[in-house]
Amino acid sequence: MSRPKAPKTLRFQPAGGESKSLPVGKKQVLSIERLAHDGRGIAFLDGRTWFVSGALPGEQVQAQVLAARSKVVEAQTVAIQTSSPERITPECQWAGQCGGCTLQHISHAQQISMKQANLAEQLSREGVTPVAWAEPLVGPAFAYRRRARIALRYDVRQKHVEVGFRGLASNAIVEVKNCVILVADLQPVFAGLSALFNGFKQPQGLGEVELFSGRSNALLLRYTQALHEDDLQQLRAYCAEHQVQLWLQGKGQPQADQAGQTLSYSLTQFALDITYQPGDFVQVNAQMNEAMIAQALEWLAPQADQRVLDLFCGLGNFALPLAKYVDQVIAVEGVDSMLVRARANAAAHQLNNVQFYHSDLTQPLHDKEWAKSAFAAALLDPPREGAQVVVERLAKLKVPRILYVSCNPATLARDAALLTARGYRLQKAGILDMFAQTGHTEAMALFVKK
Structure with missing residues (x-):
C-alpha cells in the first residue's frame, strides 16, 4: 500500500x-x-x-x-x-484500527446509557422534553449485522489483494480476518474472501464486495474490469460451497448470476417477506428492525377504520405491516426503483389498501394531492438530514399522531422543536439499539396534537 x-x-x-x-x-x-x-x-x-x-x-x-x-x-x-x-477488553482484535466499531471498549449497557443521554441532551437543547421516556429497545451486542460492504484493493508492488474495512478516519484498508458483528451465517463467507481473491489470476479490476443475509444469503462483487473466466468460475464455486447467491456489477446495475435469484428478508410476526435489490436501503439489524416496527405500531395504536400516511416508505418496511391494521395506507418515497419493489411487495401479499406515490420529500409538498388529505396518523423514517419540510406539512394538516423514527438525534430534536411550536406534545421518546458497538443512535418519538 x-x-x-x-x-x-x-x-x-x-x-x-x-x-x-x-x-x-x-x-x-x-x-x-x-x-x-x-x-x-x-x-x-x-x-x-x-x-x-x-x-x-x-x-x-x-x-x-x-x-x-x-x-x-x-x-x-x-x-x-x-x-x-x-474500560473492557474488545471482542475484536482490530478494534481501534477498523473504522466500523468504535465503542467495543465500552460495555453494551454503558453504550445504551450514553445514547439515551445523547437523545435527552439534543432534545433539551431545543427546549423539548417528552412526557414520558420509553425504556431503551435493546438488541444483541454482537452478530447482528445482516449486510456489510467489504473493501478490496490490489497492491501492485506486493501483488496482494487487501480485503477488509476502511480504517478509522482513513481510506487505508484494515485486513480484518473475521467480523464479530456480522450475523453468524455470513462470518465464514467473509473469513474466506482474502484467500479467494488472492487466488485470482487477474485481481486488478476488483472493486468491493457486499454481503447480504436474509431468506437467502448473497454475495455481490463490484468490479471495474471484466473478470477472467477462471476467476469467475472460482467465485461461483466459492458461492456454491457457502450456499450464497452470486450477484455481479460492472458498469451497470447489479445482476444475478443465475436466473430466478432474489434477495428478501422476513418480518416473521407480520407474516411478510420483503424483496429488495442491492443498493436499496435495508435496516442492517433484522432483530431490531422487527422490534422497531412492533413498537411503532404499539405507539401509534392504529385502528381498522383509519387512514395512515407513511413517509420515506422505502420498500414498505412500515407500510405493509401497517396495512394489516388500518383501512388505507398512503406511502411516499423519493426513489423510483424502491417504489417499484414496494408495489411488488404489496401485490405479492395482496395488500390492496396501500397506495404508493413518488415525491421528493425535501421539497415543498403543498401541491401534492396526497398531501392535501386528512390522516389519523403519520409515520416517517427519514435519512440523517431529518424531515423539516415534511413536519411542516404534517403540522399544517393537523395530523393527530406522528411517529418519527430517526437515525440522527440532532435533526430529530430540530424537527421536534418545530412540531412543539405548532401545537404538538412530545408524548414519548426513546432509543433503539440498532447499531451496537458504534456511535450511531437510532431513536423513536411520538408526537400528539394538543
Missing part, C-alpha cells in the same frame, strides 16, 4: 498567537474529561478541543492526530497510560 510522501500539516493559532504546526500523525498525551455523543473521549489542550476515539473519561492516553481544523482536533488512542475502571 502506498504511503504519502510527507505528513499533512494544518496550521492553527494557539492561545498565545504564535503559529505552530499540527501534523497528521503527531502524538500527544491527553487527559480525557468526558464522552462526546458518539462515544469519543473529549480533552482540552492549548485552547483546542480534542475528540479521541478509544478513550474514556478519567484516562490519560497517548493520542495520534487524524485531522485538525480551527480549534478542533480529531485523534485516536494509540496507548493508554492511565486506564479507566469502566
Whole structure:
C-alpha cells in the first residue's frame, strides 16, 4: 500500500498567537474529561478541543492526530497510560484500527446509557422534553449485522489483494480476518474472501464486495474490469460451497448470476417477506428492525377504520405491516426503483389498501394531492438530514399522531422543536439499539396534537 510522501500539516493559532504546526500523525498525551455523543473521549489542550476515539473519561492516553481544523482536533488512542475502571477488553482484535466499531471498549449497557443521554441532551437543547421516556429497545451486542460492504484493493508492488474495512478516519484498508458483528451465517463467507481473491489470476479490476443475509444469503462483487473466466468460475464455486447467491456489477446495475435469484428478508410476526435489490436501503439489524416496527405500531395504536400516511416508505418496511391494521395506507418515497419493489411487495401479499406515490420529500409538498388529505396518523423514517419540510406539512394538516423514527438525534430534536411550536406534545421518546458497538443512535418519538 502506498504511503504519502510527507505528513499533512494544518496550521492553527494557539492561545498565545504564535503559529505552530499540527501534523497528521503527531502524538500527544491527553487527559480525557468526558464522552462526546458518539462515544469519543473529549480533552482540552492549548485552547483546542480534542475528540479521541478509544478513550474514556478519567484516562490519560497517548493520542495520534487524524485531522485538525480551527480549534478542533480529531485523534485516536494509540496507548493508554492511565486506564479507566469502566474500560473492557474488545471482542475484536482490530478494534481501534477498523473504522466500523468504535465503542467495543465500552460495555453494551454503558453504550445504551450514553445514547439515551445523547437523545435527552439534543432534545433539551431545543427546549423539548417528552412526557414520558420509553425504556431503551435493546438488541444483541454482537452478530447482528445482516449486510456489510467489504473493501478490496490490489497492491501492485506486493501483488496482494487487501480485503477488509476502511480504517478509522482513513481510506487505508484494515485486513480484518473475521467480523464479530456480522450475523453468524455470513462470518465464514467473509473469513474466506482474502484467500479467494488472492487466488485470482487477474485481481486488478476488483472493486468491493457486499454481503447480504436474509431468506437467502448473497454475495455481490463490484468490479471495474471484466473478470477472467477462471476467476469467475472460482467465485461461483466459492458461492456454491457457502450456499450464497452470486450477484455481479460492472458498469451497470447489479445482476444475478443465475436466473430466478432474489434477495428478501422476513418480518416473521407480520407474516411478510420483503424483496429488495442491492443498493436499496435495508435496516442492517433484522432483530431490531422487527422490534422497531412492533413498537411503532404499539405507539401509534392504529385502528381498522383509519387512514395512515407513511413517509420515506422505502420498500414498505412500515407500510405493509401497517396495512394489516388500518383501512388505507398512503406511502411516499423519493426513489423510483424502491417504489417499484414496494408495489411488488404489496401485490405479492395482496395488500390492496396501500397506495404508493413518488415525491421528493425535501421539497415543498403543498401541491401534492396526497398531501392535501386528512390522516389519523403519520409515520416517517427519514435519512440523517431529518424531515423539516415534511413536519411542516404534517403540522399544517393537523395530523393527530406522528411517529418519527430517526437515525440522527440532532435533526430529530430540530424537527421536534418545530412540531412543539405548532401545537404538538412530545408524548414519548426513546432509543433503539440498532447499531451496537458504534456511535450511531437510532431513536423513536411520538408526537400528539394538543
